[in-house]
Amino acid sequence: MRADAQKNYDQLLAVARHVVTEQGADASLRDVARKAGVGLGTLYRHFPTxxxxxxxxxxxxxxxxxxxxxxxxxxxxxxxxxxxxxxxxxxxxxxxxxxxxxxxxxxxxxxxxxxxxxxxxxxxxxxxxxxxxxxxxxxxxxxxxxxxxxxxxxxxxxxxxxxxxxxxxxxxxxxxxxxxxxxxxxxxxxxx
Amino acid sequence: MRADAQKNYDQLLAVARHVVTEQGADASLRDVARKAGVGLGTLYRHFPTxxxxxxxxxxxxxxxxxxxxxxxxxxxxxxxxxxxxxxxxxxxxxxxxxxxxxxxxxxxxxxxxxxxxxxxxxxxxxxxxxxxxxxxxxxxxxxxxxxxxxxxxxxxxxxxxxxxxxxxxxxxxxxxxxxxxxxxxxxxxxxx
DNA sequence: TTGACAAACGGAGCACCGCTCCGAATATAA
DNA sequence: TTATATTCGGAGCGGTGCTCCGTTTGTCAA
Missing domain, CATH: 1.10.357.10 (Tetracycline Repressor, domain 2)
Incomplete structure (x- = not known):
């Protein structure tokens, strides 16, 4: 995996852990991406569903x-x-x-x-x-x-x-x- | 209640019964209104929530x-x-x-x-x-x-x-x- | 019958959602 | 340094819940 991709993956996972802990499994994925400082497309590429x-x-x-x-x-x-x-x-x-x-x-x-x-x-x-x-x-x-x-x-x-x-x-x-x-x-x- | 209001209420309830039976309690209210041939505002007036x-x-x-x-x-x-x-x-x-x-x-x-x-x-x-x-x-x-x-x-x-x-x-x-x-x-x- | 008015209508509009798609940016290897 | 494959990011589409208000309509009194 490319270095930047790895960094984004880790960042997304960390932020998602926080957001999902607070808002539940139905949390807005847009919100996760935004808070991770990453585009929505990037989130969906790393986590297709x-x-x-x-x-x-x-x-x-x-x-x-x-x-x-x-x-x-x-x-x-x-x-x-x-x-x-x-x-x-x-x-x-x-x-x-x-x-x-x-x-x-x-x-x-x-x-x-x-x-x-x-x-x-x-x-x-x-x-x-x-x-x-x-x-x-x-x-x-x-x-x-x-x-x-x-x-x-x-x-x-x-x-x-x-x-x-x-x-x-x-x-x-x-x-x-x-x-x-x-x-x-x-x-x-x-x-x- | 005004006659037209009563008619719409009954119609909405009948259509909602059908739609909710088929799609569950999370069914789109817009869809219910549409299928009842009624505006969205009318639905919300009769059923505020x-x-x-x-x-x-x-x-x-x-x-x-x-x-x-x-x-x-x-x-x-x-x-x-x-x-x-x-x-x-x-x-x-x-x-x-x-x-x-x-x-x-x-x-x-x-x-x-x-x-x-x-x-x-x-x-x-x-x-x-x-x-x-x-x-x-x-x-x-x-x-x-x-x-x-x-x-x-x-x-x-x-x-x-x-x-x-x-x-x-x-x-x-x-x-x-x-x-x-x-x-x-x-x-x-x-x-x- | 005809007005006047309260009541009811209906959908445009706002902010949000999931998800896709593709031109732009970039890391990497030659 | 350059070429290329990889990754990025967000505009865009169709949907949602819900509100708000200009327009229509039923009703009742004159």
């Missing part, structure tokens, strides 16, 4: 999550491992608001720049789920797609301002639906 | 849902009543894709045209939930807001094309998290 830009921004997060899954597979308690990973997966998408919708769309679109990342995300979750199922601590009528969908739903939920206060609690509610080994006579109100 | 238009479109659905809740309160089994209502609530938002996001936003925005409808929706769910909790068939660490949030999440999920095939199943998964009286040794795979 919005998904491509998002993928570049999330790259490291995806990798970290895959790495975390590898380590969690060694845990003694596959149920805790699964829930721990789920929590991190939801938190990750939480980094850039509005990112979950394109991710969901990407998993069914092989042409999307986010496709591979989302598939590997699902694969990581599937490994942890299957292990938990084999040990009898996760319900067996779910697969990786279901897990991915639940992560998406929880991520979306935590992205809606009015629902944010409930997000953590609902994570627990849904986790309890996935796990089978919990003592759950009646789930007394908070504090109990 | 997109939420106002959506509210008009959903009005009957909201009422039906409240009515259904009243009848379900008479059921012997409050658990079944709750789940039955939940299913209808999710299906309702399903009528117009993309409608759930503005509804969620509206519940925290008293100025929104959708606010009252969403509040009464939440109230209806709360009644059924409280009754189920009193009978010991629903977990007690949830309230109406949690229920509303779960409905929203399920509605959103069913609105994402790649997740549609899982939506029904995940409804069952989440329902099982809300109810406490289910036999749930391990949830064998489908068919079992």
């Amino acid at each position: 919005r998904e491509a830009l998002l993928e570049a921004l999330l790259r490291t997060k995806f990798d970290e999550l895959a790495q975390t899954a590898n380590e969690l597979e060694k845990w003694d308690d596959p149920g805790s491992a699964l829930v721990t990973w789920l929590r991190e997966a939801v938190a990750m998408t939480h980094t850039y608001s509005g990112a979950i919708a394109p991710m969901v769309a990407a998993i069914a679109d092989e042409g999307s720049a986010l496709h591979a990342s989302c598939v590997s995300l699902r694969a990581a979750g599937t490994r942890l789920l299957v292990r938990a199922q084999a040990e009898g601590v996760a319900r067996r009528d779910m697969d990786g797609n279901d897990l991915f969908a639940l992560i998406s739903a929880l991520a979306w939920l935590a992205d809606q301002p009015p629902l944010v206060p409930r997000a953590d609690h609902l994570f627990d509610v849904i986790s309890s639906a996935i796990l089978t080994d919990q003592r759950r006579p009646d789930h007394k109100p908070a504090g109990a | 997109r939420e106002a238009l959506l509210e008009a479109l959903l009005r009957t659905k909201f009422d039906e849902l409240a009515q259904t809740a009243n009848e379900l309160e008479k059921w012997d089994d409050p658990g079944s009543a709750l789940v039955t209502w939940l299913r209808e609530a999710v299906a309702m938002t399903h009528t117009y894709s993309g409608a759930i996001a503005p509804m969620v936003a509206a519940i925290a925005d008293e100025g929104s045209a959708l606010h009252a409808s969403c509040v009464s929706l939440r109230a209806a769910g709360t009644r059924l939930l409280v009754r189920a909790q009193a009978e010991g068939v629903a977990r007690r660490d949830m309230d109406g807001n949690d229920l509303f949030a779960l409905i929203s999440a399920l509605a959103w999920l069913a609105d994402q094309p790649p997740l549609v095939p899982r939506a029904d199943h995940l409804f069952d998964v989440i329902s099982s998290a809300i109810l406490t009286d289910q036999r749930r040794p391990d949830h064998k795979p489908a068919g079992a």
Whole structure:
């Protein structure tokens, strides 16, 4: 890559990280280019689609999550491992608001720049789920797609301002639906 | 209301119902006005905001849902009543894709045209939930807001094309998290 | 029937968006 | 230094939400 191109690429990524953090994944790309001191054409050349830009921004997060899954597979308690990973997966998408919708769309679109990342995300979750199922601590009528969908739903939920206060609690509610080994006579109100 | 105004209002609502059904709640309002053979200004006079238009479109659905809740309160089994209502609530938002996001936003925005409808929706769910909790068939660490949030999440999920095939199943998964009286040794795979 | 007037209409206009396209500028290698 | 491939940048196109106001029209009283 030519030196000036590399410089612009880096600059765009840095600025995009800032703008998307502040305004969400739907931020104006024109605005990103402007703030990066670069023409709109330059942005589109480096990142042909919005998904491509998002993928570049999330790259490291995806990798970290895959790495975390590898380590969690060694845990003694596959149920805790699964829930721990789920929590991190939801938190990750939480980094850039509005990112979950394109991710969901990407998993069914092989042409999307986010496709591979989302598939590997699902694969990581599937490994942890299957292990938990084999040990009898996760319900067996779910697969990786279901897990991915639940992560998406929880991520979306935590992205809606009015629902944010409930997000953590609902994570627990849904986790309890996935796990089978919990003592759950009646789930007394908070504090109990 | 003047006769011509009434005619335009009705026409707009009819066309909007068609367009929003086909293109979702984010449909172009310009397009609605054009197809209704009416100026853009006329549309905005009758429906000052997109939420106002959506509210008009959903009005009957909201009422039906409240009515259904009243009848379900008479059921012997409050658990079944709750789940039955939940299913209808999710299906309702399903009528117009993309409608759930503005509804969620509206519940925290008293100025929104959708606010009252969403509040009464939440109230209806709360009644059924409280009754189920009193009978010991629903977990007690949830309230109406949690229920509303779960409905929203399920509605959103069913609105994402790649997740549609899982939506029904995940409804069952989440329902099982809300109810406490289910036999749930391990949830064998489908068919079992 | 005919005015007068409030009410309703409708679209031009503004600022923004995503995205494409291509002449101008520039880094690089000969 | 020069030639060339690469990169740049923004004008331009068609779309959006929304406002504003000159024009038209329904209505009702005279």
